[in-house]
Amino acid sequence: MTGRKIFLNTDEMPRKWYNILADIKMNPPLGPDGNPIGPEALAPVFPMNLIEQEVSTERWIDIPEPVLDVYSIWRPSPLVRALALEKALDTPAKIYFKDESVSPPGSHKPNTAVAQVYYNKEFGIERICTETGAGQWGSALSFACSQFGLECKVFMVRISFDQKPYRKSMMAAWGGECVPSPSMATKAGQEALSKDPNTPGSLGIAISEAIEAAVGDETGKTRYSLGSVLNHVMLHQTVIGLEAKKQLEKVGDYPDVVIGCAGGGSNFAGVAFPFVRDKINGKQIDIYPVEPAGCPTLTRGPFVYDHGDTARYTPMLPMHSLGHTFVPPPIHAGGLRYHGMAPTVSQLVAEGIAEPKSVTQVSAYDAGVLFARTEGIIPAPETTHAIAGAIEEAKKAKEEGKEKVILFNYSGHGLLDLAAYDKYFAGEIHNIEMSDEDLQSSEEVFKDFPTPEALKSR
Numbered sequence: 001m002t003g004r005k006i007f008l009n010t011d012e013m014p015r016k017w018y019n020i021l022a023d024i025k026m027n028p029p030l031g032p033d034g035n036p037i038g039p040e041a042l043a044p045v046f047p048m049n050l051i052e053q054e055v056s057t058e059r060w061i062d063i064p065e066p067v068l069d070v071y072s073i074w075r076p077s078p079l080v081r082a083l084a085l086e087k088a089l090d091t092p093a094k095i096y097f098k099d100e101s102v103s104p105p106g107s108h109k110p111n112t113a114v115a116q117v118y119y120n121k122e123f124g125i126e127r128i129c130t131e132t133g134a135g136q137w138g139s140a141l142s143f144a145c146s147q148f149g150l151e152c153k154v155f156m157v158r159i160s161f162d163q164k165p166y167r168k169s170m171m172a173a174w175g176g177e178c179v180p181s182p183s184m185a186t187k188a189g190q191e192a193l194s195k196d197p198n199t200p201g202s203l204g205i206a207i208s209e210a211i212e213a214a215v216g217d218e219t220g221k222t223r224y225s226l227g228s229v230l231n232h233v234m235l236h237q238t239v240i241g242l243e244a245k246k247q248l249e250k251v252g253d254y255p256d257v258v259i260g261c262a263g264g265g266s267n268f269a270g271v272a273f274p275f276v277r278d279k280i281n282g283k284q285i286d287i288y289p290v291e292p293a294g295c296p297t298l299t300r301g302p303f304v305y306d307h308g309d310t311a312r313y314t315p316m317l318p319m320h321s322l323g324h325t326f327v328p329p330p331i332h333a334g335g336l337r338y339h340g341m342a343p344t345v346s347q348l349v350a351e352g353i354a355e356p357k358s359v360t361q362v363s364a365y366d367a368g369v370l371f372a373r374t375e376g377i378i379p380a381p382e383t384t385h386a387i388a389g390a391i392e393e394a395k396k397a398k399e400e401g402k403e404k405v406i407l408f409n410y411s412g413h414g415l416l417d418l419a420a421y422d423k424y425f426a427g428e429i430h431n432i433e434m435s436d437e438d439l440q441s442s443e444e445v446f447k448d449f450p451t452p453e454a455l456k457s458r
């Protein structure tokens with residue numbers, strides 16, 4: 001029998017994160033007046049130690065010992081050779097996936113949640129507010145807060161709050177408080193509800209609510225935390241790709257193709273950035289973020305300056321965006337329903353280092369079910385997008401007769417997403433694509449903002 005899993009020992013876990021800001025040039029975030037903002041502008045929102053990490057250009061950053069200690073609950077995560085999927089596809093390609101579903105909340109999200117809570121605690125913060133789409137981030141942050149003894153409040157996008165009630169139970173088990181967004185507790189929530197009382201909500205609105213709740217706490221002991229998009233979140237996730245690289249070395253392989261699904265960009269960044277560094281240094285690798293056709297931020301949204309949230313509380317970030325007021329259609333991959341994309345991932349796409357792809361909702365579920373019936377584990381709806389991307393590459397390898405090595409990130413399990421699978425089996429999952437008219441009208445909101453191109457020539 002051929003072994004499927006490649007393990008590392010605890011003492012082989014990476015002890016430093018890789019910071020891509022050492023290797024690419026980025027445009028700065030802009031304040032309301034259109035001028036670059038300094039770190040101090042973010043101080044009411046994040047603790048200063050995380051802000052320093054956000055702007056650091058040091059290539060390697062030490063993972064603190066208490067973070068490594070919590071990581072060791074589930075890390076190093078296994079790298080798995082998808083032998084049964086390869087057989088079903090009759091492909092000469094080798095398919096490997098990095099299994100991030102083995103964490104207590106069931107996804108990659110605690111890689112940054114644990115780090116962020118640790119730095120907040122070090123800074124003297126006692127309470128953290130956040131938003132969550134599918135509920136994975138809210139449960140990851142609740143888990144991390146319970147490890148370090150902080151309070152956690154989560155604004156959960158209404159459609160997911162209704163579709164995924166057990167995520168709320170997980171948050172409660174770890175002591176987190178979860179409310180549906182939009183809520184009447186914040187100005188941003190009230191405004192969204194006054195525009196549409198039946199809105200499914202969006203990550204953009206929930207982010208506004210969580211920032212407002214954090215900044216509005218007069219004790220000064222509350223901060224906001226974001227589960228994706230920002231540089232420090234991408235940094236913490238690189239533990240995924242760094243481990244995967246060591247594991248592949250153990251079996252003498254190196255990827256020709258690296259794939260991750262992309263919502264705000266963090267699990268994609270986690271698996272891909274350590275390989276992006278190799279690509280910048282001359283290696284030939286295809287690097288694909290895969291997103292839903294219903295929320296095509298990278299594949300159809302332009303590279304612009306835009307806000308990360310609907311109420312425009314965040315600075316303007318240089319990123320691919322569908323517009324901060326865009327409420328994505330209620331696709332089941334809740335964690336991929338975000339109008340923007342991490343500036344670092346957007347920059348790699350703008351430079352042609354990463355090439356985005358999109359898949360339809362039905363083909364993502366087709367891929368997820370094939371995966372469940374071959375590899376045995378049931379993926380999160382978000383993760384099915386990466387699987388669809390890997391299957392496409394494996395089929396291409398068969399056509400070309402090439403023994404390619406494909407690596408993708410298995411960002412989370414779908415055991416709390418079974419209602420969506422039921423809909424798929426009942427033929428009730430349909431493809432939703434964004435029309436050109438919708439795209440054009442959603443772009444109206446940033447048409448007067450500076451563009452990253454214009455900023456370069458200032």
Ligand SMILES: Cc1ncc(COP(=O)(O)O)c(C=O)c1O
Binds near residue numbers: 133134229264
């Ligand atoms: C399982 C899973 N994968 C992927 C994502 C997308 O987020 P990101 O693009 O930041 O990895 C989410 C977000 O909630 C998720 O829960």
